[in-house]
Amino acid sequence: MTHHDGAATVRPLALAWVSRYLEAGERIVRAEALHGGITAEMRRLTIGTRDGGTRDLVLRTFVDVEHAEDWLSREADALLLLTGTGVPAPALVAVDPAAAHCEYPSLLMTHVAGRTVLDDEGLAARIPLLARQLVAVHALRPAQRPRGYVALTTADTVVTPKSADAAAWAAAVDVIRKPAPPYAGRFLHRDFQPGNVLFDVPSGQPADARITGVVDWAATSWGPADLDVAHCSTVLALLHGPAWGLRFPEAYEEAGGVLAATANERLYWLVRDGLASSEEVQQVTQPWREAGRPELTARIVEERLDAYVTALMDALG
Structure with missing residues (x-):
């Protein structure tokens, strides 16, 4: 067996x-x-077949990661659920969530063609594709619901950027001190964002991109559609600028998705996810830089997060 690099x-x-x-x-x-x-080691394994051809599998491994057994069990359940639904996702081959056979908790799945696209070019064409795909995810009605969503931040754990608009952030924190609004439950990906969506992009034609797969189903949950929309909105704001984060909820509704009924209810979910990102700026920026966005330093992303949170409070607060 040959290795592409040491990490392989x-x-x-x-x-x-x-x-x-x-x-x-x-x-x-x-x-x-x-x-x-960010959390898992991923390896593409090329398999030599009996007829001289090849096929690919993907090995996902959690090394010293808390809750790895739970995450891999949920991902395995999700991949089984997605089979035959029309939502493009890998097929489960095997899972070893408790590391009974492998050195670390691991999951083996089929390889899905395509690549993540984090560039600004062609984004206007990809936003509606992302929105339609998320509507399709939320339309799933599993016989057995996954566990309820877990909030990723509290009013007391928010990390306000040093140069942030202090008044806007204080007002945003006050928003999430309130109880969560009532909601109609939906099947959630819980980390739906450009880094977990694969595209086929014809050479020189970014406007003709199409989605080939959605990956990383380890955090599947049951909760409000607004939460998935809010997370994708936050990531779009950090990757491409606040205006794109504000655009995504509109695109979701244009694709047929249904969000919370009132502006205040929508604000709660959007702000909650935006503030949660304040705690992990360092974590997300490194993979983005490695993926071809070297300009996305922690400082730049913090500035975009501040501008996004401020814009949410100005527009909906």
Whole structure:
């Protein structure tokens, strides 16, 4: 087996485990690290087939990550649920959530063609695609609901950027001190954003992009559609500028999605996710820079987050 780089090396126990799920006469001929993730190691495994061809699998490994067993179990359940639904996602091959066979909790799945696209170019065409895809996710009605959503921040854990508009942030924090508004429950991806959506983009034609897959289903939950929309809005604001974050809820409704009935209820979810991002700016910016956005320093992203939160309070507060 050849390795694309040192990070691609598959650990011995995991290698033996993966081999159990190959067809007779197949073998792993290549491993390549997939970069861009925050919590998991991702490796694309090229499998040599009996007829001389190849196929790809993806090995997802959590190394010293709290709640890894729960996350991988939920992802496995989600991938099984998504089979045959029309939502493009990997198919589950095997899962070892408690590391009974591998060195660390691991999940093996099929490889989905496409790539993440984080560039500004072509974004106007991708926004409606993202919105329509999220509406399709929220339309799923599983026989067994996943666990209820978990809020990712509290009023007391918000990290206000040093140069932020203090008044706007104080007002935003006051918003999430209130009880959560009532909502109609939906199946949530819970981390739906450009980094977890794969596209096919014809060369030189970014406006003709199409979605080929949605990945990273480890945080699937049951909760308000507004929460998924708010998260994607926040990430769009940080990647591309506040105006794009404000645009996404409109695109979601244009695609047929239904959000909270009142402006104050919508503000609660949008602000909650925006403030949650204040605690992880350092975490998200490094993978973005590695993925081809070197200008997205922690300072730039903090400035965009401040501008986005301020814009939310100006527009809806």
